[in-house]
Amino acid sequence: MITTIKKLFDFNYKQFWAKRYKKYGFDVHYCGNKGFSKKENLNQYYIDTHLFYNFVKQYINKDSRILDIGCGTGIYAELFQRERYTNYKGIDLCKEIIDTLNTNFNIINYSFEQLDICKEKIKGKHELIIMINVTQHIVDNKDFEFVMRNIKEALSDNGIFIVTDMNKDNHESYYVRRRLISYYERILNLKVKKTIDFNQKKMFMFKKNKEK
Ligand SMILES: C[S@@+](CC[C@H](N)C(=O)[O-])C[C@H]1O[C@@H](n2cnc3c(N)ncnc32)[C@H](O)[C@@H]1O
16 A cells, blocks of 8 residues: 555656657557557557547537647547548657657648647647547646646637546556546536547547637
């Protein structure tokens, strides 16, 4: 118990992701389930991207400005490219991942930038912001609250924010934190609009009202 609490306070997300990159490099295991094979991870992503796209597509246009926070190895960038969306930006902590994505996606209006969402402000306004399988790894509540405010400011009027969090059956650990939807609602000062089950987690949608 004491070890777990100590680890929780010692958790350094920068080191965590740097170690993960050192071990897996630009591979599906960097973001995916390390207990799964590559094929199992890709199958899971196939299901996840379909669920996600059906959840969101009626709320966006092909030219909506899309921001993908914690874009990882670009699975959702590939989805938006496949579906012919024209304006996408991915941000991630890991510089090597960002450099590889900028080389792989040589497409006008697709860009990738290294940014620490817990410490740095997002630039510009976006009609859609997604954050998939990221918030559970932001274990510090101060960081989490900074991130939520950061996102709300970066949403355009009527902008959509899609985020995942853990189910009540998922275990917390020193690098995984589960939060209730009421916590998101309080910090964002928005009511959740829609929820679905998503890969043993929940996916939530928020819509920012036009500001008066
Ligand atoms: C589990 S992966 C999910 C990636 C992608 N959204 C997906 O579903 O495939 C979490 C990602 O969040 C990134 N990340 C973690 N903390 C971050 C932070 N503070 N700022 C920006 N990105 C962060 C990691 O580098 C990693 O790529």
